[in-house]
Amino acid sequence: MNRTNxxxxxxxxxxxxxxxxxxxxxxxxxxxxxILRDIQxxxxxxxxxxxxxxxxGGFRLMEGYVLPPLQLDPVEAATLIFALEGLSRYADTPFxxxxxxxxxxxxxIIPDDIMARMDPCSNSCSxxxxxxxTFFLIWTHCWxxxxxxxx
Numbered sequence: 001m002n003r004t005n006x007x008x009x010x011x012x013x014x015x016x017x018x019x020x021x022x023x024x025x026x027x028x029x030x031x032x033x034x035i036l037r038d039i040q041x042x043x044x045x046x047x048x049x050x051x052x053x054x055x056x057g058g059f060r061l062m063e064g065y066v067l068p069p070l071q072l073d074p075v076e077a078a079t080l081i082f083a084l085e086g087l088s089r090y091a092d093t094p095f096x097x098x099x100x101x102x103x104x105x106x107x108x109i110i111p112d113d114i115m116a117r118m119d120p121c122s123n124s125c126s127x128x129x130x131x132x133x134t135f136f137l138i139w140t141h142c143w144x145x146x147x148x149x150x151x
Contacts, residue, residue: 001028002147003038010038011047011067020058072106080106 001009006028013019013027021035028035039059043049048062072080084103087095 006030007038007042008067010035010042011061014049014059014061015066018052018058018060023058077106 009028010024013024019027021032021039024035025032039049039051048065050060050062052058052060081103084099084106087093087099093099
């Protein structure tokens with residue numbers, strides 16, 4: 001996991017409750033010292049992290065602080081829906097299970113009037129377009145995996 005992803009993951013972990021540097025280090029497979037540097041960096045970025053000392057201490061986010069939800073504009077949502085529908089044509093991708101839950105989540109946040117305009121488009125998309133998007137998603141997944149493994 002790269003540093004940027006780890007910083008975001010630390011915030012997400014702290015949204016669920018208090019954590020120690022040790023437990024965060026174990027979760028993200030880095031040293032306690034790295035976590036302390038990350039906490040310092042997050043504090044410098046104005047993330048309101050509270051340090052609690054002593055037994056039972058650790059770090060937590062200030063009450064009420066949450067990461068904003070992912071915001072997609074209608075074009076981004078449509079792009080994601082088309083890409084996921086393209087993936088549904090292939091049963092043996094690494095995204096087999098998650099594509100359905102993600103598609104349902106994205107469809108749930110799209111207003112009904114926009115979804116009504118998207119449905120006819122999704123049914124008439126060419127297989128070439130869907131194949132290109134599928135290839136791009138698989139390539140991106142493999143590329144990110146190679147970065148994380150150093151290969």
